[in-house]
Amino acid sequence: MTTITQSAATADTPRWMSTVTDKLAPQALARAGQALLLPAIGIALFLLFWQLVAPQVNTSLGAFPAPSDVWEQAGQLWREHSNERERAERFVTMQEQRNARILQDNPDAEVRIRPYPGAPTFFSQIGTSLITVLSGFALATAIAVPLGIVVGLNRHFAAAVNPLIQVFKPVSPLAWLPLVTMVVSATYVSDDPMFEKAFLTSMITVTLCSLWPTLINTSVGVAAVNPDLLNVSKVLRLSFWTHTRKVVLPSSVPMIFTGLRVSLGIAWMVLIAAEMLAQNPGLGKFVWDEFQNGSSQSLSRIMVAVIAIGFIGFLLDRIMLLIQKKVAWNQ
Amino acid sequence: MIKPHLELTGVDMAFDTPNGPFLALDKVNLKIRKGEFVSLIGHSGCGKSTVLNIVAGLLQASRGGCVLDGHEVNTPGPERAVVFQNHALMPWLTVYENVELAVRQVFRKSMGRKEKRDWILHNLTLVNMQHALDKRPGEISGGMAQRVGIARALAMKPSVLLMDEPFGALDALTRAHLQDSLMTIQQELNSTVIMITHDVDEAVLLSDRIVMMTNGPAATVGEELTIDLPRPRNRVALADDPTYVHYRQAVLSFLYEKQTFPGKGDPVTSIAEPAPSEAAPAAPAIVVESTPLEPQQRAIA
Ligand SMILES: Nc1ncnc2c1ncn2[C@@H]1O[C@H](COP(=O)(O)OP(=O)(O)OP(=O)(O)O)[C@@H](O)[C@H]1O
Numbered sequence A: 001m002t003t004i005t006q007s008a009a010t011a012d013t014p015r016w017m018s019t020v021t022d023k024l025a026p027q028a029l030a031r032a033g034q035a036l037l038l039p040a041i042g043i044a045l046f047l048l049f050w051q052l053v054a055p056q057v058n059t060s061l062g063a064f065p066a067p068s069d070v071w072e073q074a075g076q077l078w079r080e081h082s083n084e085r086e087r088a089e090r091f092v093t094m095q096e097q098r099n100a101r102i103l104q105d106n107p108d109a110e111v112r113i114r115p116y117p118g119a120p121t122f123f124s125q126i127g128t129s130l131i132t133v134l135s136g137f138a139l140a141t142a143i144a145v146p147l148g149i150v151v152g153l154n155r156h157f158a159a160a161v162n163p164l165i166q167v168f169k170p171v172s173p174l175a176w177l178p179l180v181t182m183v184v185s186a187t188y189v190s191d192d193p194m195f196e197k198a199f200l201t202s203m204i205t206v207t208l209c210s211l212w213p214t215l216i217n218t219s220v221g222v223a224a225v226n227p228d229l230l231n232v233s234k235v236l237r238l239s240f241w242t243h244t245r246k247v248v249l250p251s252s253v254p255m256i257f258t259g260l261r262v263s264l265g266i267a268w269m270v271l272i273a274a275e276m277l278a279q280n281p282g283l284g285k286f287v288w289d290e291f292q293n294g295s296s297q298s299l300s301r302i303m304v305a306v307i308a309i310g311f312i313g314f315l316l317d318r319i320m321l322l323i324q325k326k327v328a329w330n331q
Numbered sequence B: 001m002i003k004p005h006l007e008l009t010g011v012d013m014a015f016d017t018p019n020g021p022f023l024a025l026d027k028v029n030l031k032i033r034k035g036e037f038v039s040l041i042g043h044s045g046c047g048k049s050t051v052l053n054i055v056a057g058l059l060q061a062s063r064g065g066c067v068l069d070g071h072e073v074n075t076p077g078p079e080r081a082v083v084f085q086n087h088a089l090m091p092w093l094t095v096y097e098n099v100e101l102a103v104r105q106v107f108r109k110s111m112g113r114k115e116k117r118d119w120i121l122h123n124l125t126l127v128n129m130q131h132a133l134d135k136r137p138g139e140i141s142g143g144m145a146q147r148v149g150i151a152r153a154l155a156m157k158p159s160v161l162l163m164d165e166p167f168g169a170l171d172a173l174t175r176a177h178l179q180d181s182l183m184t185i186q187q188e189l190n191s192t193v194i195m196i197t198h199d200v201d202e203a204v205l206l207s208d209r210i211v212m213m214t215n216g217p218a219a220t221v222g223e224e225l226t227i228d229l230p231r232p233r234n235r236v237a238l239a240d241d242p243t244y245v246h247y248r249q250a251v252l253s254f255l256y257e258k259q260t261f262p263g264k265g266d267p268v269t270s271i272a273e274p275a276p277s278e279a280a281p282a283a284p285a286i287v288v289e290s291t292p293l294e295p296q297q298r299a300i301a
């Protein structure tokens, strides 16, 4: 009798509770602890080492920043950002009030709405960098995937393009940049430019450097479609388009995504260098300006940027991985 | 005599290899009636797949040709559906979608939406796979995937069903089960079937005629054996039926006495031959460059 009531009670236990108890089971707990513990130990040891060694490294701007200095500067940067945002909000409300007053006096008056003229903060620079890298990456994808499909489908075309790919792939962004800058200044002439030239220069440099992995992986994926599946397509007499859409493309999606993830990583790395030289208002420019500034906090602030760059790069890769899991059939 | 349904006449097949042309088939002649079940049997590398691929239109004979219902076969087409050795289902499509891809293509105009759906379900039910419509090939067993491959081929309403070792990769039980279903389906639909097999029992059990091929190179049809056993056939009852045993003996004696397996040092050795047709096409040279990317990516992930 007792066993029956007991089993009934377990059957009644709601699902969430059983998963919670599953998670609290000693084994699961130990596993989770281990999964977190080892990385935590790694990070702690690294920070300790850094804290100890940093003061020994003397530069003309003082000792190399220790983790504590970097932490302090991160807070400082955040405060600067909050202050700046407050000021910007005040500026906007004041402008609106003034414009309202002018319109009240004279409804026909032309009011001017000016953007807040303050300098970009560290966090708004992160935003700019993200926009630039994603634009460059999107352009690279838009070029590399279709081109890769054509290269993969046509052996003659592949033979013709292969040397070009091999030669341009290893070119450093720093080599492209002067050329891109000159071409952009010469060709993008407009009185009311939609984009900043520096933005275009950085974006195009990112595109030029990051399209290769996607291009190569797409073409390899397309060329490596299982020959049996190609035969199925032939037996069904699929048209070129249906064949590409229904067989070639889905079959290469895993390879394309591997390429895209490498491309995005490269894009992010290239971007920082491009922004430094093109003076696009992003993280690269922040680093460069701090370097030129040469105050006693500069190194700490650059270190904050370094860590932010690393984290964002990591996050971008994770996001790509999530999309890949959604899209690719082999995940 | 009535005109045969499918006829191969004087088919030669020479493959271009780095060491010059390689003559795989030499003057293959074959006539097949409508509704006949023909098995092709022969030692590995003798050219069975090549014959099948020529009938499918996936390969072009160097000389001679294949005529189906009075029309010469030049290109692949759904009226000669192929069941591939390893199912060849699109791994990104579900069971239902795999059959749907074929049905939508073949009956684009001639069937309504509902009709197509019913037809897909009908064929999947025929092979007893209606319970896994939304599973992907990776989630079902090899035998189940092979059944879906057969359903896909049947759904094209082919005049000839071509099967290249359809049960080769399966365990004995699944294999027996699928053989029985195939016999039932073939009797119901009265379809013409050419099946490649290595299995003598399978050949005798299923076929109306067994075509035995000589060893390559320059392989051709060695002997033909008409299997005159009443249908429906029962594998257990046949096991010690003297006629059955006799047929079995005849095939075995052809394979192991008249056509012994190509020996060592013999130029025929199939292992040493150039890449078979199943091999992946040479990828462009850039392939090599990208390989290091993947492991690296995996490591990061
Ligand atoms: N594309 C090709 N290029 C060169 N040689 C080929 C090609 N395809 C097949 N061959 C050769 O033709 C011969 C017959 O091959 P085939 O694949 O038809 O043999 P098979 O009888 O199907 O063998 P198995 O039973 O092992 O599948 C083999 O010697 C093979 O090496």
Ligand SMILES: [Mg+2]
Pocket: B048, B049, B050, B164
């Ligand atoms: Mg074969």
